[in-house]
Amino acid sequence: MSSDSSWSSKREDDPTTTGPPPMVSQLAWLDHDEQQRRRVMRVIDQFRDEGTIDELGLGSIRDTFAGLLLPGLSTLHTRARYMLFIPWLVKASAAEAQTSAKLAPLLRKMEYALIDSLLAGGETQGVIGGTARNKLQRLPSGMFWSATAHYGLRLHRKSISSTLRLAFDARRFNSRSDASDDPGARLDGALDGFDPRLPEAPPALLESATFTLSPHEAAYLRERICTTQDSSLFPWLFELGVDEDAPFLWDHVGLSSLAGPLVETVDHGRRFSIAMHGATILYNLLLARAKSDDERIDTYSGSWDDWEAEIGSKDILGPWDLEAFWRLVHHNNPRVAPTTVTFVNTWLSEVSASRAGAASASAQNLIRTREIQLKGHRARLGTNVAGVNSWLGQSGSQLSYNWPVAVRILRDIIDGCEN
Structure with a gap:
């Protein structure tokens, strides 16, 4: 130039x-x-x-799976x-x-x-x-x-x-x-x-x-x-193409053709994403109640019911080898905080022990305690009334490990190769 x-x-x-x-x-x-x-x-x-704020401190695990599956995005x-x-x-x-x-x-x-x-x-x-x-x-x-x-x-x-x-x-x-x-x-x-x-x-x-x-x-x-x-999903995705109708990477129409270690990694990421989505839903539900927002209380109550049905229908927790999950996480990110590990394990235990219906008092207390642990006096579910009043109606969303970003980027490259 x-x-x-x-x-x-x-x-x-x-x-x-x-x-x-x-x-x-x-x-x-x-x-x-x-x-x-x-x-x-x-x-x-x-x-x-x-919608992408890490309210419950799951970012270190989220980023670990994003780095294994769709690194660099x-x-x-x-x-x-x-x-x-x-x-x-x-x-x-x-x-x-x-x-x-x-x-x-x-x-x-x-x-x-x-x-x-x-x-x-x-x-x-x-x-x-x-x-x-x-x-x-x-x-x-x-x-x-x-x-x-x-x-x-x-x-x-x-x-x-x-x-x-x-x-x-x-x-x-x-x-x-x-x-x-x-x-x-x-x-x-x-x-x-x-x-x-x-x-x-x-x-x-x-x-x-x-x-x-x-x-x-x-x-x-x-x-x-x-x-x-x-060693990521990129070579496989370039070969099969992106599935733009898949809301998450594990919904890809060609997932059954994936082979090797990534099969287990995708499965761990899928289970963690779905299981912890319930914690995000409950956090938003508690905020809606704190703000007396009836419309959003109904919305997140319905989302909670849908999440419980998904956990059961997909048998997310039953066959999940949590020891293998944590080995994978710690091997690729030894900096994951012990408090994060404790929170995740306690949440999964709560979910396993709960019955269908409203979230238990102990599950609600776990979410409150976690936010206070992370934010101190700034925690909305603590005594931060101003934080509750400034809440816009959604904090956090289900973990996708940058799948929507990958769809956009890979679509551009695949289209360019086909020009």
Whole structure:
């Protein structure tokens, strides 16, 4: 990508990108510690969508199964081509910036320009910042950065700022080497941190773009995902295709063809998701009662009855080898807190011992105690009246391990391969 590339330089003086820097620049202290950055961003993510908040502290187990089955995905991910957009814009920023101080502002301008370009290209679904435009606080680069390393589009785990500087220095080194009369100086160009096989950015990317992947781009993403995550569900899903009618991955029409260790992993994830969904329903029911919201009391009472029927009809608890479940969880995530293990085991015991009908007093007390254990004085089911009054009607949902995200991303790639 040349330094005089027209599709990126045209935004340099765009007045719509002036004003205070977005939140991502205020978190610049995270640049030197990618692991810490991801931890903080996960905390921020919890406040993005009330339906995905981890009210009962099940996130560590949820993330363990998401990492085993559909690794690298986030609820923030919308469309697959963002995994290419971000490297393209980083490389373009490094190519155009005159000094290292201009790298981050230039990348930010290009990301704002990408929003307008996608809208100009006719895209309406999955455009990050389609409404906020240049007021967008958290930019796509922050949302997809981890995925580009997870799937091997990046060759290191450096932060965005560090990669910008690496690509900037590599560009300068390679430019000097190209101009050198010394043949030895041109033997090995400096690397910018990205996979050398990364597809080239299309012309006029920041003028009119779409989410449609070219066959080459789609094949590249499929190969990268399957190669780097060969023990996940991805190779199997690319082979069989995604089942867009399946609300959860274990409802996939072709699940019977799955073989190997993932069969047991999917089964453990399915049982845990369904069993713990009852705890989320009861939490919402208790909040509805605390708020005297008759409509939602009826809604969650009905959901509780449906959940109890599902637990029985699918025999979720009877044949479940919990020792094997915990071995799998602890082997892949030894940081799961003992209090979380105790809560889950106590809940499962309550469910096993309960009879059909209203939740027992001990089950209700378990949910209250768990929230207080996690949140202290901020617990809604404790003494936080303001928290109850501000409740919007739903907190948490059944664990899907990012299945809806996988359907969107894989659908884009499969469609691109078939173009």
